[in-house]
Amino acid sequence: MCRNIHTLHNFEPAASSEEVQAAALQYVRKIAGTTKPSKANQEAFDRAVAEIAHATQHLLNDLVAVRPPKNREEEAAKARARAVASGRYAA
Template structure:
């Protein structure tokens, strides 16, 4: 796989996983879980695993959720915390400018 192809895969995968670090208030356990679930769904290539794979899928989500929470707990920054509403508005504006969505 070429570097360009790998970058396209990473960019496509990450669209649904949002930044969780440096927000006030901090990311909730629901947000951490949702990010872990989205990651596992993307890697597994399915949103609903078969019964045979459900246990492995759930273990993976739990492990990634756990690792993500530890990462967020350990990260430090001198930047001021971001505002969720402002960041969401910036993301909507970027999406409109990129042509991904029509202007409302």
């Protein structure tokens, strides 16, 4: 799984269209094996990003949460703490 793709479901506030688009872009980049497609592949690349973003938004709209939404700031703070504790980043 690409490390730059984050969970988007069940957060308060809900995932923005920019976050959905960014996740779709990261997914397509991973699958295509490139961050910048050639001119010959640009149209297919852009279409794939748009279609995946569209499907992702539908998925997020249709999912039912059984737990209360998570707070984005609290989850980000936990992730930063885990990264520091793992030695990935200096404190």
